[in-house]
Amino acid sequence: MQRFAFNLHSRDGAARCGTITTSRGEIRTPAFMPVGTAGTVKAMLPGSVRETGADILLGNTYHLMLRPGAERIAGLGGLHRFMNWDRPILTDSGGFQVMSLADLRKLTETGVTFRSHIDGSKHELTPERSMEIQRLLGSDIVMAFDECPALPAEGSRVAESMRLSMRWAERSKAAFGDRPGHALFGIQQGGVTRELREESAEALRAIGFDGYAVGGLAVGEGQEAMFGVLDYACDMLPDDRPRYLMGVGKPDDIVGAVKRGIDMMDCVLPSRSGRTGQAFTRRGVVNLKNARHADDPRPLDAECTCPACRSYSRAYLHHVFRAGEMISGMLLTWHNLHYFQEIMAGMRKAIAEGAFAEWEADFHATRAAGDIEPA
Template sequence: MTNTFSFDLQNTDGKARTGVIHTPRGDIRTPAFMPVGTAATVKAMMPESVRETGADILLGNTYHLMLRPGAERIANLGGLHRFMNWDRPILTDSGGFQVMSLSELRKLTEKGVTFRSHIDGSKHFLSPETSMEIQRLLGSDIVMCFDECPALPADRTRLEESMRMSMRWAERSREAFGDRPGHALFGIQQGGLEEDLRAESAEALQNIGFDGYAVGGLAVGEGQQAMFDCLDFAPDQLPVDKPRYLMGVGKPDDIVGAVKRGIDMMDCVLPSRSGRTGQLFTRQGVVNIKNARHADDPRPLDEACRCPACRNYSRAYLHHVFRAQEMISGMLLTWHNLTYFQDIMQGMRDAIAAGTFAEWEAAFHAGRAQGDIEPL
């Protein structure tokens, strides 16, 4: 265990990287996928079960937690780790993205954002300073600076203004964060799909100095190819010796494509949200458990999978509990999806260390292209 935050880059294969982020609450193996615990819980999962899937770190949402149950209340109850019974690292986002996407009647100024809660319409204000204070009260290990994330497509002038304001906010975040040994602050690169704006943003962030750097403002409607085109240059503009985090990504092939382009960390609600709606990710591609073809199928969902849904239950049972809207359905299907995502990460870490990432990637795509096993 360490009392400081550091990143140890261990192997590279092409642009793909593997390493370890050391934190006082434990190590994070990279590339890392962070399950999203929006409201201090990964929906339908116990923290012990999330850990069993292979997750080293969870993500919590500043916006949701400040509205309910409130950051002060969580602080009074011993901080977010104790509150949600997760003793390993937690990253909290800044609240910026949710304010932009969820809030009614928001008003954006240089100072910050005034908005109404999507829960009860109550009025709130978020700024770089208040975001840092809320994340301090939560006690997260990795804190994200407060930024604005414009939806794409957006015109260049809008992207330019937004990115420059985000960089001014990054400086204020750094100042408000202060000196917190053992806790890390990440800066967020913005600039849409424009290479020169991303470069300007990356330079501004490095001049301020952060413990890690995120590629923000992607996976917001631009499509996979445009995202990959941007990732062909964006991670290279960030320091080699610090973790690089792609926010809000994504589908299995998005994740593999991002790691191939030099990304170390990702998060997404997809595995848990899809689990609750009956969409399952497997080595043979996507399976929709609600389809009638599974009703009499005694076989496991994915026979190569180590999760309880695949080890202990048939497709027929998973189909039945989903159709019957039984609670165990969301639990088992989420457990499966999170396990599959963590297995992808482990597969990539092993392949990068062995220098066989290209072969691993080809096998990954070939397996998913096969499609589901034939119906009985």
Template structure:
């Protein structure tokens, strides 16, 4: 068993990269999609079921876990892997994004962010040093730098100031992370949609030196066209020989577009959140299972899918349990969505390895443009 963290690029087709991240807890095949286990669980899923979909790694949320049940408690109980019964790698975010988006009254200073919990109003301080300490207590394999992420649109001066603060915090995060063989710290590039600010951020991160590099501050309201415009240059500014992680993305076509532009890793709550609200992603686009057209339909959601929702249940049943607010509805649709997202990743990995990414991408878009199968 390996004791180190490493990344190897196995093939490239255009800018799309096929690779492998090696960790002591197992390999991560890239491009990789990471299901989000916000509070030490991927909602509506058993960990074994998440693994069955093909996921090599999960994401956990520092902000949520530090508030409940607390990182100290998880550490006493053997760390996050033991606590949630997931033996493969885990990446934890730094908590910065959730503090900005969820926390109550918050005060941002050079030191960090003082905020009030959205759960009980208790006061907390999150700094680069405290974020590193929490992530160490959780025992995550990939740790994210503490950063600040302003919502877009924002004016250039605000983005510039925020990016430079994040770079100072990145240096403090690296210092506080220390020497931890087998574990990885990822730096986070900021700079909004500005190519020169992104370049300045990338240069600062390279100088500090990280095991991987994330593209932060996208998928925060700027729209797909603007995001792709930024991804046309942002990944190229990061080291070629390290994994590149686009945070918080996204819809299936966002993911494919990101991989096409040189991204290796992504995460998003979309598959699980949509599953709980009756939305299923399929190779023919999005299906709203709540629609009355499915009430008498004996056909599967997607006849080419191997998940239990598609293998064992009809659209009529899935419609019924959603309308009846039965728990199994969220379970089956989440499993299906996670399976579909992992199938996309597997398809892209095969295509890149075979030098056929453009053809695969054309088929992917053509299938989704067809729309759902006609009603009976």
């Protein structure tokens, strides 16, 4: 079986491009991972997601353990077969969703007990159980189980949470065991405090992981604070392993993160925004709900080659959204995912050519120009 590997090809400042090799195919970095929360990227067929340029998807341990259940998915051949996606899958640990979605949570050294947000049933999630669930799902990249407080938070709370996560990281590594062809990523915590981030990184390096995530950001601290952390956090992690920024984000968040040395990202924003009538374009966010589009025969983005832009007008996209037609979410999600992958491809090319600064300047200038004038 092909072992997990990461090869860096080019650097431009702190920005990097490379290839992650897995038994299910290669992942070009920097990479954006569409989120397939419950075994599907909402409003998209797996083949359509692949057509946008995605090399890897993210699945959610918390949601899949509750419904339909990890044991059931394993009995049906694993998550890849279950959702008809034969490329790599990364699964998160479930920790973030437990903290943000579950009811009646109780946190101890052992793990977290909680009641399902779906039916109120009681569950326990520990580092060992998280590793077992992710093994049953069969994901290619497994995340260590961690705890993440929302920001802002008291420094003592952030420190306590980080140290608990580091103890859980050690237990996650032991429970993960030796699984050739699969990778385990550790998650750096520490909020926006440099000393805590360094302490966390040191603990993770001592344990040893196949890749490292920067966790605990995009949870309310704002872009300036997030970039401030990324200015130093990436350098605390091993240079020869992938760096994954969890839960990010908007296009300018993604570009700023890659500029600072991040290799992987995920976010629900492209699909969630698509379902609510918002489109991300090179000229900024376009709200298809607005009446200004009702008589506009032009495409959403004349330079885009996705089906929404190639075959449909703004007037049609406005109409089907206002009419509540399913095709609205399908077309706008496809467009948004296509655009996000276009950003990643543009950055990979620019880094390889040593032209990232020029690419970034053009990216920001085009967005600042704003949407085209009404027809």
